[in-house]
Amino acid sequence: MGSxxxxxxxxxxxxxxxxxxxxxxxxxxxxxxxxxxxxxxxxTTAIQMLCGISKxxxxxxxxxxxxxxxxxxxxxxxxxxxSQRFSLYEDLRVWENIRLxxxxxxxxxxxxxxxxxxxLERLDFESERNTMVKSLPLGWKQKLAFSxxxxxxxxxxxxxxxxxxxxxxxxxxxxxxxxxxxxxxxTVFVTTHYMDEAEYCDRVxxxxxxxxxxxxxxKELRRIHNAASMDEVFTRLARQAKRVE
Amino acid sequence: xxxxxxxxxxxxxxMFRNPLIANLIVFFPTMVLLVFPWTxxxxxxxxxxxxxxxxxxxxxxxxxxxxxASPYFILNDTPPDYETxxxxxxxxxxDMIVEIPHTFDRDIVKQQSSRVGxxxxxxxxxxxxxxxxxxxxxxxxxxxxxxxxxLHKTSHAKIQAxxxxxxxxxxxxxxxxxxxxxxxxxxxxxxxxxxxxxxxILPALNIVLExxxxxxxxxxxxxxQKAWFILAKLIPYWTIGLIAFIIAISVAYLxxxxxxxxxxxxxxxxxxVFIISVSGMGIIISNYSETLQQAAFLVIFFILxxxxxxxxxxxxxxxxxWAQAIASINPFTYLTSTLRMVYLNGSSLADVSxxxxxxxxxxxxxxGWAVLSxxxxx
Amino acid sequence: xxxxxxxxxxxFRHIFRDRRTMLIILGIPVVQILLFGFAINTEVKDLHVAxxxxxxxxxxxxxxxxxxxxxxxxYRAELDDPIKMEESMRKGKLDMMVLFDSxxxxxxxxxxxxxxxxxxIAATYATAIIAGYQQELAGMRKMPFQIEVENRMIYxxxxxxxxxxxxxxxxxxxMLICTMMTSVSIVREKERGTMEVLLASPLKQGTMVFAKxxxxxxxxxxxxxxxxxxxxxxxxxxxxGSLWTLTxxxxxxxxxxxxxxxxxxxxxxxxxxxxxxxxxxxxLPGLLLSGMxxxxxxxxxxxxWLSHIVPARWYIDIVRKVMIQGLGWAVIWRxxxxxxxxxxxxxxxxxxxxxxxxE
Numbered sequence: 001m002g003s004x005x006x007x008x009x010x011x012x013x014x015x016x017x018x019x020x021x022x023x024x025x026x027x028x029x030x031x032x033x034x035x036x037x038x039x040x041x042x043x044t045t046a047i048q049m050l051c052g053i054s055k056x057x058x059x060x061x062x063x064x065x066x067x068x069x070x071x072x073x074x075x076x077x078x079x080x081x082x083s084q085r086f087s088l089y090e091d092l093r094v095w096e097n098i099r100l101x102x103x104x105x106x107x108x109x110x111x112x113x114x115x116x117x118x119x120l121e122r123l124d125f126e127s128e129r130n131t132m133v134k135s136l137p138l139g140w141k142q143k144l145a146f147s148x149x150x151x152x153x154x155x156x157x158x159x160x161x162x163x164x165x166x167x168x169x170x171x172x173x174x175x176x177x178x179x180x181x182x183x184x185x186x187t188v189f190v191t192t193h194y195m196d197e198a199e200y201c202d203r204v205x206x207x208x209x210x211x212x213x214x215x216x217x218x219k220e221l222r223r224i225h226n227a228a229s230m231d232e233v234f235t236r237l238a239r240q241a242k243r244v245e
Numbered sequence: 246x247x248x249x250x251x252x253x254x255x256x257x258x259x260m261f262r263n264p265l266i267a268n269l270i271v272f273f274p275t276m277v278l279l280v281f282p283w284t285x286x287x288x289x290x291x292x293x294x295x296x297x298x299x300x301x302x303x304x305x306x307x308x309x310x311x312x313x314a315s316p317y318f319i320l321n322d323t324p325p326d327y328e329t330x331x332x333x334x335x336x337x338x339x340d341m342i343v344e345i346p347h348t349f350d351r352d353i354v355k356q357q358s359s360r361v362g363x364x365x366x367x368x369x370x371x372x373x374x375x376x377x378x379x380x381x382x383x384x385x386x387x388x389x390x391x392x393x394x395x396l397h398k399t400s401h402a403k404i405q406a407x408x409x410x411x412x413x414x415x416x417x418x419x420x421x422x423x424x425x426x427x428x429x430x431x432x433x434x435x436x437x438x439x440x441x442x443x444x445x446i447l448p449a450l451n452i453v454l455e456x457x458x459x460x461x462x463x464x465x466x467x468x469x470q471k472a473w474f475i476l477a478k479l480i481p482y483w484t485i486g487l488i489a490f491i492i493a494i495s496v497a498y499l500x501x502x503x504x505x506x507x508x509x510x511x512x513x514x515x516x517x518v519f520i521i522s523v524s525g526m527g528i529i530i531s532n533y534s535e536t537l538q539q540a541a542f543l544v545i546f547f548i549l550x551x552x553x554x555x556x557x558x559x560x561x562x563x564x565x566x567w568a569q570a571i572a573s574i575n576p577f578t579y580l581t582s583t584l585r586m587v588y589l590n591g592s593s594l595a596d597v598s599x600x601x602x603x604x605x606x607x608x609x610x611x612x613g614w615a616v617l618s619x620x621x622x623x
Numbered sequence: 624x625x626x627x628x629x630x631x632x633x634x635f636r637h638i639f640r641d642r643r644t645m646l647i648i649l650g651i652p653v654v655q656i657l658l659f660g661f662a663i664n665t666e667v668k669d670l671h672v673a674x675x676x677x678x679x680x681x682x683x684x685x686x687x688x689x690x691x692x693x694x695x696x697x698y699r700a701e702l703d704d705p706i707k708m709e710e711s712m713r714k715g716k717l718d719m720m721v722l723f724d725s726x727x728x729x730x731x732x733x734x735x736x737x738x739x740x741x742x743x744i745a746a747t748y749a750t751a752i753i754a755g756y757q758q759e760l761a762g763m764r765k766m767p768f769q770i771e772v773e774n775r776m777i778y779x780x781x782x783x784x785x786x787x788x789x790x791x792x793x794x795x796x797x798m799l800i801c802t803m804m805t806s807v808s809i810v811r812e813k814e815r816g817t818m819e820v821l822l823a824s825p826l827k828q829g830t831m832v833f834a835k836x837x838x839x840x841x842x843x844x845x846x847x848x849x850x851x852x853x854x855x856x857x858x859x860x861x862x863x864g865s866l867w868t869l870t871x872x873x874x875x876x877x878x879x880x881x882x883x884x885x886x887x888x889x890x891x892x893x894x895x896x897x898x899x900x901x902x903x904x905x906x907l908p909g910l911l912l913s914g915m916x917x918x919x920x921x922x923x924x925x926x927x928w929l930s931h932i933v934p935a936r937w938y939i940d941i942v943r944k945v946m947i948q949g950l951g952w953a954v955i956w957r958x959x960x961x962x963x964x965x966x967x968x969x970x971x972x973x974x975x976x977x978x979x980x981x982e
Contacts, residue, residue, distance in 0.1 A: 053465045054623050072622055073468055081466035085459040091259050103251025104467045158466075265896045277907065280929070284911040286921050287665070287740040293920075334777075335954050337944070340920075353770075360771040368947050370782030371665060372918055381772050388770040414729045415753060417746050420712065425739035438907075446902060450895050457894075535643070538807045541898040542647040545799065545906070549651070553658055558916065560741065562669035568662035586715045589737035596714045 004029045004156055004187045005050065010059035012045050019045040021210035022059065032178065032188040034198045037207030038238045043191045046207070047158050050189070051081050064155045077105070080149035080157040088145050090134035094125070097133060098148055105152035119147055139170035143177065150181050157181065159190040163197065175200055195231035206234060208241050248469060252477030260481050266447070270485050274439045274493040279500065281435060282428040285558070289375040293321045293339040295330040302350025308361070308387055312343065317379045340366050341376055353391060421506070421589040432503055433584035434557040436493050436516070437577055441548055444486040444520050448527030449544040451478055452619070453534045465621045475616045479524050486520035506591030512584060515597065518604040519580040525611030532618040551577045576607045630834040638838050645842075648804070652796045652846045656853045659788045667744045670695055671716060673702035676723040682760075683723055689756055690721070695748050719745045778948050785858040790942035791915030793850050794935035797843055797873070798880040799905045804839050805884030806897040814893055836881045843877045863949030869942065872955070875962055876938045882969035883934075889976040909935045937961050
């Protein structure tokens with residue numbers, strides 16, 4: 001299996017502050033890659049560079065086969081993105097949001113209509129087709145946002161703290177959707193600070209102060225750090241952090 | 246290109262879900278045109294005067310009567326002394342005091358001359374100046390009348406033969422606005438204000454709102470092209486601008502009977518080019534702003550400057566060179582002068598071509614800038 | 624009280640973090656003063672005039688020369704026939720044509736009156752120049768009879784326009800900034816749902832709203848000071864009356880504007896609407912119905928009545944009386960009472976609005 005993300009020495013500086021400090025890693029096709037770190041460790045900045053909305057200050061990388069320094073617009077064709085702040089249009093209806101993003105990714109009109117029906121059916125969401133997004137409960141919004149992010153069948157989907165603020169039952173449902181997507185061959189790149197979620201990932205990296213301090217399968221990480229859970233591993237590494245938010 | 250359809254659809258839906266915007270397009274131009282053209286006038290009348298007549302003679306009485314009869318003045322009162330009148334001025338009840346000395350009648354009969362005191366509230370300099378000029382005219386008129394009467398009465402006085410002047414009749418003719426109606430001059434200016442407020446403020450608040458809501462992120466990670474995204478944002482504002490413009494033109498016709506002396510198409514065409522450029526300015530402001538509040542203040546700041554430095558209220562030729570330079574890079578200036586020319590002077594498309602060319606240049610420049618300043622990647 | 628101070632502190636930090644907005648807010652009055660002080664002038668000059676005389680004679684040459692010398696007119700010698708003049712006038716580049724008939728006995732002034740002010744001034748000047756030249760030729764006549772007028776311009780003897788517009792700018796700028804700032808910032812809290820939480824506890828409700836306005840009061844006082852300093856030192860407008868009265872009235876006016884912003888914010892659903900409504904309700908009426916540039920007395924009666932509901936009108940009136948005319952409470956109590964009444968009305972109705980929304 002090939003790598004869909006390869007990153008070498010990726011760096012982002014804001015003035016004197018180095019948000020992301022020479023990180024290197026690979027993500028393999030079809031895997032669920034957990035990207036962990038405390039608040040302010042530089043996760044969001046790193047994701048933004050991978051998605052082509054933030055210019056790297058140094059280093060190289062390829063996402064979906066394209067250079068992150070030079071071919072950001074090509075990368076965008078092949079990825080989906082859902083951010084920690086919920087980001088569908090609140091003043092558009094459910095179907096209108098789906099239609100808009102389908103259209104933006106160049107899907108033909110007919111296909112959008114068919115896939116919208118299919119999606120709403122699968123989510124058991126048909127009754128909400130005409131609901132304004134702002135009146136949906138948070139968990140539902142996030143499920144919808146994830147579905148919209150993979151609506152155009154991207155190679156990779158980036159999820160930036162997708163389950164922030166929702167209840168455990170909803171989180172489980174959400175992870176079922178993630179597994180579902182992974183089974184369909186979509187690579188999932190996910191950040192979270194729920195450590196139980198980290199256990200669901202194929203591999204996990206942990207960022208501390210802009211650097212990647214650990215990268216392996218959850219099982220290996222627990223073994224290396226001689227910990228009972230990912231939570232323990234994380235606490236041990238994060239304690240070394242010098243950066244204060 | 247196909248993506249444009251989806252984006253425009255989105256913008257229109259969002260815009261018309263806000264009921265304020267639909268109301269604004271109709272009521273804003275109507276209200277502005279109904280009220281504000283009446284507020285602007287350089288005519289000074291209804292100047293309120295107190296006459297303090299110390300002499301109470303018949304000649305003094307005639308001066309008071311003349312003041313009362315004048316269309317420029319309103320005789321407020323004839324108080325016994327200057328202090329009472331001054332208090333009235335301090336209370337803001339009068340604008341001018343005329344003081345007639347107690348020797349007035351006697352002086353006129355004896356010396357054939359006298360003097361009248363005038364005190365004018367000149368906080369507003371131009372009103373003060375005009376008011377005192379009108380009053381001086383009244384006094385001079387009286388002076389001529391009395392001269393004729395007295396010279397005729399005193400038959401022994403030598404009536405000077407008036408030296409003959411070269412005979413020349415002066416005829417004045419007013420073109421383009423023969424009734425000298427200031428409203429007709431201002432209405433095209435108000436069209437420009439309406440368009441600037443609608444098509445300047447609304448787009449300025451648009452992109453920055455997407456920033457505040459975080460939706461801009463979602464757009465930035467898609468492969469959508471900058472130019473299409475911005476164009477889709479602009480087209481709805483062009484549409485509402487055009488609708489508001491048509492409403493404004495109709496209101497001006499229905500209420501004031503004002504219809505362009507030149508071609509309506511020239512009016513519409515120049516309006517459209519202006520709408521395009523001012524919406525571009527709005528988007529630029531939005532691109533550079535971080536919060537909605539910031540964008541709002543920035544756009545108000547610019548609008549106040551471009552309205553004041555456009556020749557709308559005050560002539561550009563009386564501005565200093567640096568202000569004239571700013572006025573010459575102000576799209577507002579060009580539309581105001583174009584509309585006034587086409588409406589009142591009946592100028593043709595060719596007559597206003599330089600203005601239109603400038604407006605077209607601005608719309609290219611500003612919209613190009615609007616696209617370039619939108620950064621999909623930080 | 625401690626809580627209150629903490630809250631005010633939070634609001635201050637919130638506002639001062641946004642440097643750019645601060646810069647704009649503090650820059651608006653400075654730019655306005657400079658524009659009005661140095662750029663904007665209602666004086667009409669540089670009137671373009673062209674002359675046509677089919678049979679020139681010495682009299683006509685004399686008139687031409689005088690028009691040419693006048694500081695008001697720019698003589699356009701190159702426009703030497705009526706057709707060229709017509710075209711130039713239609714293009715808006717010529718203000719007046721002076722057409723002599725073939726005998727040199729009559730002259731027609733054809734005036735572009737699309738701007739009536741400009742037109743009438745051109746006519747007056749030209750008539751005066753021609754008539755004056757005739758008089759001059761005839762030799763000065765001695766007026767046989769004279770009533771002199773002793774003219775005194777009180778309050779503004781040099782007739783500077785700054786005396787008129789400085790109070791106007793204060794009225795416009797203070798209100799615009801206060802109203803927009805409060806309405807937008809409170810609606811933003813509403814949009815994010817934090818407002819409901821803060822308003823839910825009835826005891827703190829008033830405190831909370833009041834704390835929100837304190838930083839804007841401070842910024843507005845800075846603006847007030849910068850306007851006064853600029854007008855005093857740069858435009859040389861004296862402060863005749865009591866500075867304390869002026870400051871007190873201005874605080875009242877700022878308070879009123881903040882209350883107006885508060886009312887708008889209770890009525891509006893989102894930030895965009897708050898901006899639009901406060902800009903529209905303050906900017907145009909503040910510029911045109913307040914007596915800032917154009918005197919209210921010259922407007923039609925119905926608009927004079929309408930101007931009564933514009934707070935800026937009363938404030939500008941007071942500032943002129945205190946600052947320029949040097950008058951005191953005896954003549955401004957009526958306007959002050961009106962402003963107090965308006966403030967109470969605005970605060971009252973916004974509190975009622977908030978309450979009814981929560982119930």
